[in-house]
Amino acid sequence: MKTFGHWLTYPWRRTAVAALAGALPVLAFPAPALWWWAYLALVPWILLARSAPTGRRAAYDGWSGGFGFMLAMHHWLLPSLHVFTLVIAALLGALWAPWAWLVRRFLTADVIPSRGRVFAALLVLPSAWLAIELVRSWQGLGGPWGMLGASQWQVEPALRLASVGGVWLLSFLVVAVNVSAAVLVSVPASRAPAVAGLVATAATASAAWMWAPRPDADGQARIAVVQPGVIDGPDSRFDREEQLTRRLVGQDVDLIVWGESSVGYDLDDRPDLARRLAELSRVTGADILVNVDARRSDRPGIYKSSMLIGAEGPTGDRYDKMRLVPFGEYIPARSLLGWATSVGKAAGEDRRRGTEQVVMEAGHGLRIGPMVCFETAFPDMSRHLAGDGADVLVAQSSTSSFQQSWAPAQHASLGALRAAETGRPFVHSTLTGVSAVYDASGRRVGSRLGTEASTTAVYDVPLADGVTPYVRYGDWPVHGALLVLLVLALTEGARTVRPRRTAPAPLVPPARTAHESPARPWR
Known part of the structure; x- marks a missing residue:
């Protein structure tokens, strides 16, 4: 057998x-x-x-x-x-x-x-x-x-x-x-x-x-997440996000977070959108963190940029995404691997990278450390933001291409690890789910927003102070x-290279043939 x-x-x-x-x-x-x-x-x-x-x-x-x-x-x-x-x-x-x-x-x-x-x-x-x-x-x-x-x-x-x-x-x-x-x-x-x-x-x-x-409690921030759901077209998406954000009027929030690619136009080219965002900030009483996915007017190329919007418009705080998704946002060695665009949905044009991480100061003195999508997988990025003084880590993401897969849930789970590593609460806001918030120990705050949701959610996020050993000592x-x-x-x-000392091989007489005399000794 x-x-x-x-x-x-x-x-x-x-x-x-x-x-x-x-x-x-x-x-x-x-x-x-x-x-x-x-x-x-x-x-x-x-x-x-x-x-x-x-x-x-x-x-x-x-x-x-x-x-x-x-x-x-x-x-x-x-x-x-x-x-x-x-x-x-x-x-x-x-x-x-x-x-x-x-x-x-x-x-x-x-x-x-x-x-x-x-x-x-x-x-x-x-x-x-x-x-x-x-x-x-x-x-x-x-x-x-x-x-x-x-x-x-x-x-x-x-x-x-x-x-x-x-x-x-x-x-x-x-x-x-x-x-x-x-x-x-x-x-x-x-x-x-x-x-x-x-x-x-x-x-x-x-x-x-x-x-x-353990993280030391240090107050609380009231943070809202806006998740519009799967909507085709930047104009329709912006309209839905604006509609959902107006629901937050009177809810006394400190920060409103939109997802990745929530704004599809450069705000310098579209002052009308900038005015609408500023008006939303005024009526809600909170700064809004948006993510602009568009060709820049002040430099060549397409960037994904986290921008803070206040009552007077953009505050000047801006973070350009540094770590791009291979094939999704750029093609490594495009001259060699560019054929990937012919067999799938690989990036037709490489997006440009930012050069440094940024800690922004929103209203009420809240210091936020933004990351964009794929960057939440890198533990060093959240560690550096915590070391630079961020009170809250904020990730803006979109997994609209993978709604029926395991990707959205796995992506959202990374926030728990980044929060626990740094001792800072983590807000994961997406266009299409899964959105979730974690406290400084990595425990989930409130309920998450699944991929079927098109809504807003407000979270009372406990803030924390102190430095974790991981932030202090690194990897x-x-x-x-x-x-x-x-x-x-x-x-x-x-x-391998050590000299091998071996004893000399003993002398062994050769085998006798049938013609040799057995009585004659071998010398």
Whole structure:
């Protein structure tokens, strides 16, 4: 009877299984949001790479699994980018090839891993995973969408840990737990170090959870979100946003936030729109943060700009989006990859980038740190805004192209992590949902606005003071992971070049032939 292991000896079958194993972690993210699944989701992938007959085959398992992970995490791009989504997933999937090679290196099924090797795996494999997340965090490679630690956005103890080491620390711990679980399942003789690793992980996490400072309450801001819904055309959208904003008259709000691309014209070219916005600010008694997606009149190119509007019109506070969505807002190496526009909804013209982040001061002394859409996936951007004195982090977004997918819910969940990391409340305002607000600990404030809603919502947002360890010390888990990999590389390199001292081979007499006399000794 053929076993499953024998069935896996066929390369294409093994590749398909690896891709499926790599896709499993996506169930821990919204919309399924099975957060507990993240702590087991990597086990099948680890067991497959561990059983690879060679290091090269393990690397292929890593590449295939990485392809499955990236495709599952970005499957909602298929209607827009079509076959190019597969190309991107295949290219980025290669980042996991060294990780799977290391899995086999430390947990190979050919021998029983020693206690020291298991302990090393609990340090090296999570570190290697963080290195992958660091590389793909570059916006040119798609940015840090789907970082493994982001699956824990609704777990309060995990959010507390995020204030210590950011989403990076959560990713490290999740991978470490998966490695321990894989050892417990597959290597009975090494269960003791695996259990010790789990205990150490739990103890470290508990100590950090207890030590992490809580945000200090510092007043309250009343912030309104305007979500018009899916409306075609900038004029109709503006009319609907204006209508919804008038509902806020008399509600004593401190700030009104419109979504990404809420204004489709440069306000210098359309003073009539600027006057209408100023009049809305006067009647509501609050500044309005809009987002202009238009060709600028004062410089060439199209920008996405967050602009603060007061009772007298634009206040002069402006933030131009810095990190653009690859293929959605620009095409990397357009001369080489410009053909993507012929197979999907890739950007026909590259938008221009801003050069620096901005903290704006709205009415009532409220300091806000704006970000636009994709930028909420980058933990460093919210960290810098908090360090520069922002009282509230505000994200303006639009996911109208992906309404029926998992993208809106996953995008909104990132606000919880950014709030917990920085100790600042987070307002996620979208054109079409999901809009949500989180307090400084990452807990949701009020109810969210789903993709079916066209309405306004007012949130009493608790403000907070103080500096979290993550804001103070930055991406220290990443630095620690890179140090671990550097030590590993130096150790392996030294082992490779170390002179090998071997004893001289003993003299062995040659075999006698039938013609030689057995009585004559060999000299």
